[in-house]
Amino acid sequence: MSDAADTTDKMTAALRKAGIRVTRQRIALLGVLAEATDHPDAIELHKRAKEIEQSVSLATVYRTLTVLEEGGVVHRHAFDGGGARFETTHEEHHDHILDVDTGEVIEFQSDKIEQLQDEIARELGYEVVHHRLELYCRKKAAGSS
Amino acid sequence: MSDAADTTDKMTAALRKAGIRVTRQRIALLGVLAEATDHPDAIELHKRAKEIEQSVSLATVYRTLTVLEEGGVVHRHAFDGGGARFETTHEEHHDHILDVDTGEVIEFQSDKIEQLQDEIARELGYEVVHHRLELYCRKKAAGSS
DNA sequence: TCTATGTTTGAGAATCGTTATCATTCTTAT
DNA sequence: ATAAGAATGATAACGATTCTCAAACATAGA
Numbered sequence: 210m211s212d213a214a215d216t217t218d219k220m221t222a223a224l225r226k227a228g229i230r231v232t233r234q235r236i237a238l239l240g241v242l243a244e245a246t247d248h249p250d251a252i253e254l255h256k257r258a259k260e261i262e263q264s265v266s267l268a269t270v271y272r273t274l275t276v277l278e279e280g281g282v283v284h285r286h287a288f289d290g291g292g293a294r295f296e297t298t299h300e301e302h303h304d305h306i307l308d309v310d311t312g313e314v315i316e317f318q319s320d321k322i323e324q325l326q327d328e329i330a331r332e333l334g335y336e337v338v339h340h341r342l343e344l345y346c347r348k349k350a351a352g353s354s
Numbered sequence: 355m356s357d358a359a360d361t362t363d364k365m366t367a368a369l370r371k372a373g374i375r376v377t378r379q380r381i382a383l384l385g386v387l388a389e390a391t392d393h394p395d396a397i398e399l400h401k402r403a404k405e406i407e408q409s410v411s412l413a414t415v416y417r418t419l420t421v422l423e424e425g426g427v428v429h430r431h432a433f434d435g436g437g438a439r440f441e442t443t444h445e446e447h448h449d450h451i452l453d454v455d456t457g458e459v460i461e462f463q464s465d466k467i468e469q470l471q472d473e474i475a476r477e478l479g480y481e482v483v484h485h486r487l488e489l490y491c492r493k494k495a496a497g498s499s
Numbered sequence: 500t501c502t503a504t505g506t507t508t509g510a511g512a513a514t515c516g517t518t519a520t521c522a523t524t525c526t527t528a529t
Numbered sequence: 530a531t532a533a534g535a536a537t538g539a540t541a542a543c544g545a546t547t548c549t550c551a552a553a554c555a556t557a558g559a
Contacts, residue, residue, distance in 0.1 A: 269537060271516090308480070319474055325466055326489055329462055330451060336491060344474070344480070347481055349476070377507065377555075395545090409508085417508085417547090436544090437546080
């Protein structure tokens with residue numbers, strides 16, 4: 210038994226490592242974030258976290274997300290329409306394709322584009338602190354001309 | 355005389371061309387947009403438009419911006435922090451560098467990046483409908499290592 | 500030029516996502 | 530166990546934007 214207990218231990222360790230106080234609510238939210246393969250918004254995270262720990266308020270979800278973001282544990286995205294959406298910082302840096310029809314989010318990574326961005330900034334006397342690249346796309350028809 | 359009248363005529367023509375009804379408020383707002391070299395938000399546009407035509411409400415600014423966007427006359431940007439910001443569609447497509455210290459907006463254009471975006475999307479079975487590329491930058495120190 | 504029709508308007512209420520307030524409860528170091 | 534400070538839930542407040550609705554307006558046609 211104790212998948213749940215294992216998860217709790219992991220989340221506790223992760224929080225301590227990030228220098229963040231450990232509370233039931235934070236463990237629940239971080240657990241939800243760790244399991245999520247989509248990019249949920251605060252409302253959705255609140256819904257999922259309540260299933261694990263009923264006493265999680267939406268306010269705490271927002272507060273905790275901010276804390277986790279500052280601790281480098283999650284990334285916040287502001288895609289077109291609606292509110293912010295979140296994902297854990299487990300994988301390497303990547304950008305996003307958003308399917309404009311289905312809302313699906315696909316991750317991709319391009320060293321070439323990153324390099325070009327740095328070059329462009331450098332030529333203008335700047336250095337890139339962070340960037341945002343989102344491709345709003347539509348699935349190509351199988352036999353499109 | 356009649357810089358103002360000329361502008362009005364131009365804006366009237368532009369509105370008619372886009373199939374948009376001509377009203378004093380829309381002429382004023384479009385005039386403000388045409389003159390702007392920065393990327394103002396709705397509040398700022400309202401402020402400027404009221405100097406030309408006092409009877410412009412904020413609601414109408416928002417409504418008109420939506421209409422102009424649908425008519426392809428302006429572009430709406432959602433940069434980090436604060437509300438949407440707007441610019442006219444006079445120039446060619448470009449992306450933006452945002453100076454994180456000063457808030458300044460610099461425009462740039464890179465065919466290479468656009469090509470790479472198309473390639474990446476194509477390889478994943480998508481085609482790009484529109485994209486968003488923002489480089490949040492800091493000015494490089496003159497003698498930085 | 501006058502009129503009929505549908506459109507746009509201003510004012511303010513309503514909405515949405517998010518943050519702030521504050522008394523209470525909880526973590527943590529001791 | 531306890532003190533001291535941090536986190537919490539509930540809800541009010543917030544900023545940006547959209548909606549509502551009666552009144553004013555633009556446009557096409559006689």
